[in-house]
Amino acid sequence: QQPVQSPQAVILREGEDAVINCSSSKALYSVHWYRQKHGEAPVFLMILLKGGEQKGHDKISASFNEKKQQSSLYLTASQLSYSGTYFCGTDPRIQGAQKLVFGQGTRLTINP
């Protein structure tokens, strides 16, 4: 039931691009993306609602393939501040429940 994220870890140089994938075995109502820095709370990045829309702000964007129950997070021209662990949270919206099931996380390290 837990979504699967890939890769588990990524090491980049500043300015490089990264793609983080999130795959679920269940039909989804939405996918939420969070970034968590060490010792801090997860910070909301964006939500993708069913309908296959792609969203983004600044140099971080995401897509949601409703048919495949997959979402991808795209980070372009990465900055040092992008370092952290990225989590996707899936919302199956079963019986109206509003809760998130999180993946195991993808650790992103950006080096100068």
Place this chain on the structure above:
Amino acid sequence: DAGVTQSPTHLIKTRGQQVTLRCSPKSGHDTVSWYQQALGQGPQFIFQYYEEEERQRGNFPDRFSGHQFPNYSSELNVNALLLGDSALYLCASSPRREFIEQFFGPGTRLTVL
């Protein structure tokens, strides 16, 4: 506008003890969810409260219980603590009418010795 606040920040308990964690939601939010995050793992859903009732529950034993007050603040209680309960406990709030975004609090780090 204060975001989600949690107390205490850190807590050390011994096995068998009981603990109470507290959460105040973001202004305008009426729904509070609790998550447990073990080291190196994603947050795991414990339960959710709105209108002062537990509405959804994850796969956690009855030792985990909660409460929501009329001002929407919430408590998480854990009885008969086990070593495996050591984790970061996160509270998240959202408006019930529109589950678009959950705001997380800074968390309470619980260590069970």
